[in-house]
Amino acid sequence: AQSVTQLDSHVSVSEGTPVLLRCNYSSSYSPSLFWYVQHPNKGLQLLLKYTSAATLVKGINGFEAEFKKSETSFHLTKPSAHMSDAAEYFCVVRRNSGNTPLVFGKGTRLSVIA
Amino acid sequence: GAVVSQHPSWVICKSGTSVKIECRSLDFQATTMFWYRQFPKQSLMLMATSNEGSKATYEQGVEKDKFLINHASLTLSTLTVTSAHPEDSSFYICSANRDGETQYFGPGTRLLVL
Numbered sequence: 714a715q716s717v718t719q720l721d722s723h724v725s726v727s728e729g730t731p732v733l734l735r736c737n738y739s740s741s742y743s744p745s746l747f748w749y750v751q752h753p754n755k756g757l758q759l760l761l762k763y764t765s766a767a768t769l770v771k772g773i774n775g776f777e778a779e780f781k782k783s784e785t786s787f788h789l790t791k792p793s794a795h796m797s798d799a800a801e802y803f804c805v806v807r808r809n810s811g812n813t814p815l816v817f818g819k820g821t822r823l824s825v826i827a
Numbered sequence: 828g829a830v831v832s833q834h835p836s837w838v839i840c841k842s843g844t845s846v847k848i849e850c851r852s853l854d855f856q857a858t859t860m861f862w863y864r865q866f867p868k869q870s871l872m873l874m875a876t877s878n879e880g881s882k883a884t885y886e887q888g889v890e891k892d893k894f895l896i897n898h899a900s901l902t903l904s905t906l907t908v909t910s911a912h913p914e915d916s917s918f919y920i921c922s923a924n925r926d927g928e929t930q931y932f933g934p935g936t937r938l939l940v941l
Contacts, residue, residue, distance in 0.1 A: 747929075756934035757922075757932040759931075762929060816873075817872075
């Protein structure tokens with residue numbers, strides 16, 4: 714079964730410094746991986762997705778993630794944190810191919826300090 | 828981008844009553860929608876897969892008689908929490924897949940059962 718493990722429940726960074734949110738996946742085949750962000754009292758927003766094309770995926774708001782098969786990782790990064798980046802981030806894998814449910818990681822709360 | 832709406836966004840009800848939550852895909856047709864549940868400070872857990880014109884597929888441990896799902900059209904799925912109890916209080920989120928790859932999430936419905 715497909716699963717993802719987010720290695721940090723909470724990450725705190727200073728504004729203007731790099732962001733690294735870690736995610737490892739487990740999959741019996743080439744997975745589809747996603748990062749979603751959830752701001753307080755708002756819906757989930759897709760940041761980026763990997764679907765077996767380029768291993769370095771660029772998303773919205775300056776975020777990107779690199780799919781590393783050898784490390785079974787899909788870490789999310791951003792060069793410079795902004796206060797508005799403070800939110801909950803979920804690493805997500807599709808359960809199977811096609812139109813199937815998503816399996817969510819436990820989430821990482823990102824705090825940005827001024 | 829694709830838009831998924833939910834109604835209501837907030838609902839407070841008395842214990843023992845039933846509550847219906849609507850999920851609509853506003854600019855695309857969705858043969859399959861998904862219902863998730865999120866407890867405070869936790870991740871999303873899949874409850875069921877809603878299939879247009881057929882019965883929903885429930886995850887293990889989810890009571891199908893308590894959480895009734897109806898997917899009567901290609902743009903609407905409803906989740907009815909029957910005989911609600913305080914432990915059913917949660918954040919309910921639906922999603923729909925437009926292009927076979929990306930799931931778009933509704934803004935969620937917060938249910939409080941008194």
